[in-house]
Amino acid sequence: MTMRDYSLTGASSRLAQEQGLASATWYQTDIPRKTMKALMKRSDGPAIRDTAIWLLCLVSFAAALYLTWGTFWAVPVFLCYALLYGTASDSRWHECSHGTAFKTPWMNNSVYYLASFMVIREPKVWKWSHARHHTDTIIVGRDYEIMGHRPTRVLRHILAMVGLPQTWGTLKSLVRHASGRLSPDEQSFIPEMEHNSVFRTARIMLALYGLSIGLAVGFQSWYLALIIGPLPAMAGVWLAYVFGLTQHAGLAENVLDHRQNCRTIYMNPVFRFLYWNMNYHIEHHMFPMVPYHQLPALHQLMKEDCPPVYHSTWSAFKEVVAAMWQQRKDPEHYVRRELPQTPTADTETTTMAAQTA
Amino acid sequence: MSNWIEVCALDEIDEEDVVPFDHAGHTYAIYRCPEGNVFATSGLCTHERIHLADGLVMDDIIECPKHNGRFNYKNGQAQGAPVCEHLKTFATKVENDTIYIEVAP
Ligand code: FES
Numbered sequence: 001m002t003m004r005d006y007s008l009t010g011a012s013s014r015l016a017q018e019q020g021l022a023s024a025t026w027y028q029t030d031i032p033r034k035t036m037k038a039l040m041k042r043s044d045g046p047a048i049r050d051t052a053i054w055l056l057c058l059v060s061f062a063a064a065l066y067l068t069w070g071t072f073w074a075v076p077v078f079l080c081y082a083l084l085y086g087t088a089s090d091s092r093w094h095e096c097s098h099g100t101a102f103k104t105p106w107m108n109n110s111v112y113y114l115a116s117f118m119v120i121r122e123p124k125v126w127k128w129s130h131a132r133h134h135t136d137t138i139i140v141g142r143d144y145e146i147m148g149h150r151p152t153r154v155l156r157h158i159l160a161m162v163g164l165p166q167t168w169g170t171l172k173s174l175v176r177h178a179s180g181r182l183s184p185d186e187q188s189f190i191p192e193m194e195h196n197s198v199f200r201t202a203r204i205m206l207a208l209y210g211l212s213i214g215l216a217v218g219f220q221s222w223y224l225a226l227i228i229g230p231l232p233a234m235a236g237v238w239l240a241y242v243f244g245l246t247q248h249a250g251l252a253e254n255v256l257d258h259r260q261n262c263r264t265i266y267m268n269p270v271f272r273f274l275y276w277n278m279n280y281h282i283e284h285h286m287f288p289m290v291p292y293h294q295l296p297a298l299h300q301l302m303k304e305d306c307p308p309v310y311h312s313t314w315s316a317f318k319e320v321v322a323a324m325w326q327q328r329k330d331p332e333h334y335v336r337r338e339l340p341q342t343p344t345a346d347t348e349t350t351t352m353a354a355q356t357a
Numbered sequence: 358m359s360n361w362i363e364v365c366a367l368d369e370i371d372e373e374d375v376v377p378f379d380h381a382g383h384t385y386a387i388y389r390c391p392e393g394n395v396f397a398t399s400g401l402c403t404h405e406r407i408h409l410a411d412g413l414v415m416d417d418i419i420e421c422p423k424h425n426g427r428f429n430y431k432n433g434q435a436q437g438a439p440v441c442e443h444l445k446t447f448a449t450k451v452e453n454d455t456i457y458i459e460v461a462p
Contacts, residue, residue: 023405037374040413099425103415124438131424131439135405193441289413289422 001151004140004331008185012141016254021139027257028286029302036287039294039301042103046293047095050273051111054092058084062227069223078226079235083274086163086236087243089118091276091292097123097130100291101276117208119240120163120170120233122177124198125186132189134288138253138261144185148249150331152324160241163234174209177202239274246316247281250323250335258285260337264299265310279313282306307337360462367395367454375419375430377410380460385447386410387456388419388430395449396430397458403435403442 005012016022031039061081068074095101096112116123129144136142159165176183180199182190190198212229216222225231251261259282267279278284280295283302290298303309310316319335326333364378370389377400378385384400386409398419402409407423414420419430426440433444448459 037413042413042415099420099427127438131404134424191441194438287422289420289425 001329001331003153004150006140006146006149008141008144008188010141013188014141016136016139016141019254021136021254021256022142023135024256026137026286027259029305031287031301035301036290039287039298040289040291041294042100042291044103044107046291047101047107047111050276051092053273054084054088065226066223078232081227082232082236083239084236085118085232086234087238087240088274089115089233090237090240090244091274091278093119093121093126094130094278095276095292097127098288100289117205118233119237120167120209120230122170122173122198122202122205124194124201125173125177125190128190128194134285137258137285138248138251138255140253144189146248146253147244148320148324148327150253150327152328154325154328157245157324161238163230163237163241166237167230167234174202174206178206239271242313242317243271243275243278245320245324246310246313247278250320250327251337252334257339258282259306259339263310263316264303264306265313265316267313271313305340307339359459361450361457361459364397364456364458367451367456370395370456373414373416375410375412375414377408378458383460384408385458385460386419386430387449387458388414390414390431391416395451395456397447397449398428398430398433398444399447402426402440403444404440409444 007013058081061077061084064077065074065081068077092101092111093115096108096115099105099108101111102108113123116126133143133145138146140146156165173183177199182195182198209229213225216225216229246263246265248261248263251263253261255261262281262285264282265279267275272279277292277295280299283290283295283298286302287298310319323333323335362380364387365376370376370387372389372393373391375386375388378387386398386400388396388398390396398409400409401407402421402423404421404426405423407421409419409421409428411422412420413422414430417429417431418427418436420427421440424439426438427436428434428440428444429436430444431446433446435441435443450457450459
């Protein structure tokens, strides 16, 4: 069975443009401007608190790993550390790429670059690819961040749980960019005036990864190798990958309504902390200016205008796996989300909920 | 020759907010900064032509609602990816609590 053409320069891309799916107008729940302003309002407090807790947890688990080194306890301690490193950095990277986590730009940028290094993602390239993901969400031939390619390549997804294809892919692109080249896909979404900055950043990142590996080798220290660099990122990426699959995989392609190609899921507080509330994914895509800490309030305002919420990560993931399994043989299959009859949320309720948020 | 166009009453724009204004086939964004002064720029983001009036005003900055690109609305300067091209700015004046912008004749 042949793969669909997910490249950004091939037949699917041309078709998407011909069909008016590129840079199109998307459905939005009607929310009054005053309410949206209250929701979009920025503050540093929540993200400073959450970042401090995150960094403190990382340092604590790193210390615990040092203390338990050589014992059985080092294994669970490392797995927790890796989750904080490989999964929590993914959501920090994401939210700071939107610039909404903190009110103060330098705070956003600092956490963005730190998290990009941890999650092994090129900050400049992903800034542009993520902008495209928001313009053309799950439009084949336009969106560079589609995870659920059809037909499903099962082995690739299994390997991705330990970060192998992602790390290999980034290594190749770092070398390509460090040598001053971009792929045709990348050229389609990164403007020319940004190319030099992509190349410069790639060289810095290669040097930093080289340094982290060099230190571990130089000191002949497995501890250092497990604390910083590709290994903790790969060991801890599995939950970010599960979260990532639940965002869009198995849902419709080529629709102009985020309610049909995103999932909103109720998650437990630990997952929500690790994921920075991106479980409210319909809300995030429809209104990307709303900071992560306001997404639960936004959800209250628009849930009547959305398909039913998934009540656990497991219920969403089960649906993803079943759909992707079927898409191995039947790439046309997808999960159809029923839209509610009431087209818009009750504006009076929405204003009240935002003001009390 | 100057060409001053009436936009709206001053109190129709909250402080630290923005409204859209359409005139002669062009769309503009009209801002009131936190101190209450009025500014005007072209109304569409230079990245993907999204209406900036749906965005968020923070101090001197307008943030685009689509990809959070930021501009200084007082001088039109793009603040970095994903916006690279500056916004056009227009002179404004307030007379008798009414806002005017100066557009090309
Ligand atoms: S459309 Fe304004 S930042 Fe992309």
